[in-house]
Amino acid sequence: MEIAQLKKIQDAQSWDTMKDLAKKYKDKDELAKVRREAMQMNIKTSVQERQKLIDSYDELVSRINAMYDKVFQEIDKERVEAENKLSSLFEEKCSLDVTKYATPKVPKDEIGFLPTSNAVVKTVHVTEYGSTRF
Secondary structure (H helix, E strand, C coil), X not given: CCHHHHHHHXXXXXXXXXXXXXXXXXXXXXXXXXXXXXXXXXXXXXXXXHHHHHHHHHHXXXXXXXXXXXHHHHHHHHXXXXXXXXXXXXXXXXXXXXXXXXXXXXXXXXCCCCCCCCCCCCCCEECXXXXXXX
């Protein structure tokens, strides 16, 4: 219940109470005294009801803040886990496997030398002016 609704309800109750008191008491002095007492009672109950609303609102705010903190902690935990997972995945993908990319071993002949091929090796000479000759 909102405060505006509470005020409307209490105003209507107060109006009804004052009308009933006017019907009961014919003496003006006694009526004024009873009306003051009724008004004080009405104010006291209004303050109590309003305080109940404020307390329930404060409790609701504290529960929402607790839920927010819990959700924020969970999101922060998931963020850290995702960063760690992506970091390990990055390291896994970017690290070079030395055995995978190492040069293959060339078999040696019986004496221990590398085998020679019968391929002809051409040498390239570059002249002063940038032309090449073989």
